[in-house]
Amino acid sequence: MSATWRNWGGNVVAHPRVVTDTSTVEGVVGAVRSAAGRGLRLRVAGTGHSFTPLVATDGVLLRLDGLTGVLVVDRDRMRVCVAAGTPLHRLNPALQALGLALPNLGDIDRQTISGAISTGTHGTGVRLQGIAAAVCGLVLVLADGSLLRCSAEESPEVFEAARVGLGALGVVVEVELQCVAAFRLHARESGESFSAVLEGIHDLADAHDHVDMHWFPHTDRVLLKRNDRVAPGEGPGPLPGWRRRLDDDLLANRLYEGVNRVLTRAPAATARVNRLSARVLGAREYTDDSWRVFCSSREVRFVESEYAVPRASVVPVLEELRAWFERSGEPVPFPVEVRFVGADDVWLSTAYERDNAYVAVHQYHRMDPSRLFAAFEAIVAEHEGRPHWGKVHTLGAERLQALYPRFDDYRAVRDRLDPTRLFTNAHVAHLLDA
Ligand SMILES: Cc1cc2nc3c(=O)[nH]c(=O)nc-3n(C[C@H](O)[C@H](O)[C@H](O)COP(=O)(O)OP(=O)(O)OC[C@H]3O[C@@H](n4cnc5c(N)ncnc54)[C@H](O)[C@@H]3O)c2cc1C
Structure with missing residues (x-):
């Protein structure tokens, strides 16, 4: 069975x-x-x-749940080799203990390092890149059971393809990461007018190390998060434990789950409830270790679609999305998230040679996301949207080939490493096989 x-x-x-x-x-x-x-x-x-x-x-x-841990530390070059199954929530404190950190992270830390890089997981920051851009070496088990070590110097084509590899080239067993010195972030979170934020969005993105926006559909309210690096001792203190528990555990998770359950049965109340949610998640300001600020706990289940669009397209995309919400009245309690990431050189990275804005739409897992995702996909299609590999989309090989200049180079590496297609499934075939 x-x-x-x-x-x-x-x-x-x-x-x-x-x-x-x-x-x-x-x-x-x-x-x-x-x-x-x-x-x-x-x-x-x-x-x-x-x-x-x-x-x-x-x-x-x-x-690979047991294939975890930091294997090698090169303190001079601030590099570590980690076992592929290491979850970020264990990696981050281990790096901190070494005086190191990853330069940027997404908003949770439950993923494995190999899972995170394989789909191009990213955080936010116009002068920073996604996690895969910090990878400087990989060890793979190939389809014939042999081991291959790759980096910019050793098997460079495999390295370029495997940093965001979709699990279609082999099994990653070791990841070498270029870290930075551990740093602290001064976090400022506040409720703002979405229209006002849109007017100055590019100045805002440039002025801060990390900008993250959560716009509540059907309202003009946005929760704006600005995080900036500060020297030790600068900025206010960390959030008291009770405040973190109140915000993250009770409001963002337990209460929010209840609210979403109610809206599943009474979707007409979504706009009113969204206005309330935007107010409840109020202003806060604190300083903490980078990874404690980047990542929070997300317990309320949802499904998500996220696209990278050229940075210049962020306002038109959001305006079109707002117009669609107004036209359709589609009940969507979850905020639309907007982030920014700088260009990188990873072949299948959504940020390959392009400064991006990332727009993500979410739907509570008990509500039907299909109309939202279809409308969103139609909007970003007009803006050369590249889908996050780990978030719902319908694009196949033909469209992806047009969006990724090195798509055929990636496929050539795959043909060489996995000619019998051991590492595939129907979805991977849809993505990669013309
Ligand atoms: C609540 C939530 C928040 C999120 N926040 C963000 C965010 O802030 N930013 C962002 O960009 N994304 C985010 N994501 C998406 C998430 O980071 C990616 O989908 C990531 O790939 C998940 O990692 P995972 O360990 O669960 O991998 P899985 O989803 O289990 O696998 C992802 C891919 O990696 C492959 N893979 C995993 N390990 C290996 C290996 N050792 N060798 C070869 N292939 C491997 C798998 O085969 C698969 O193709 C979020 C997702 C959720 C549910």
Whole structure:
């Protein structure tokens, strides 16, 4: 009997024939050889925080939950090698203990490092890049069970393809990361008028290290988060424990879950409730270690679609989205998130050679997201939108080839490394095979 696997959002369910857990590289090699020998396909699962069916398989599902930890530290170059299954919530404090940090992070820390880079996970900051841009070396187990080490100097083409690799080139077992010295962030969060913020959005993005906006649909309210690096001792203190628990645990999670459940039955109240939500998540200001500011706990389940658009398109995209909400009245309790990330050189990164704004729409998991996602996708299609690989979208190989200048180079590496397509599934084939 096959097992059942579900992603975090609950929108992807799979029934793998075999689930293999391993905590060693030899175990990975064994699982790959065994799958190939039995004619089964193999997909690696991180913590299942992707909303796209990247992990789904009816063959072998390989879990690396035990393949964790910091393996090597190069203090002079501020680099670390970590085992691929290491979750960010364990990596961040381990780096802190070494006086190091990742330069930028997304808004949660539950993902594995290999899962995060494989889909191009990013945070926000016009002068910063996504997590994969901090990768300076990888070790992969290939389809024939051999090990390959790659970096800008060693097998550079594989390195460029595998930093955001979609799990389609091999199993990543080790990740080398370029860190920075541990730093603190001064966080300022406030409720603002969305229209006023839109008017000055580019100045705002340039003026702060990290800008993150949560606009509540059907309202003119936005929760604006501005985080700036400060020297030790500068800025106000950290949030008291009770305030963090009140904001994150009670308001953002427990109460919010209740609100969403009510709106599922009474969607007509969405606009009124959104105005209230925007007010409740009020102003706060504090300073803390970077990773404690970047990441918070997200317990209320939702599904999400996120697209990167050229930075210059952010206002038109948001205006068009606002007009669609007004026209359709679609009940969407979750805020639309807006972030900014600078260009990088990672072949399948959404920020490949392009300064981007990221616009993300979310829907509560018990509500139907299809109209929202379809309307959003139609809007960003007019702005060369590149979908986040881990968030719901419908684009296939033909469109993706037009959006990614190095798409065919990536596919050539894949043809070489995995000619028999051991590491594929229906979704990966839709993305990559013309
Ligand atoms: C609540 C929430 C908040 C989020 N916030 C952000 C955010 O702020 N910014 C952002 O960009 N994204 C965000 N995401 C998306 C998330 O970061 C990505 O989907 C990420 O890929 C999830 O990592 P994971 O460990 O769960 O990997 P999974 O979703 O389990 O897997 C993702 C991909 O990685 C592959 N993979 C995993 N490990 C390996 C390996 N060792 N070797 C080869 N392939 C591997 C899998 O096969 C799959 O293709 C969020 C998601 C959720 C649910």
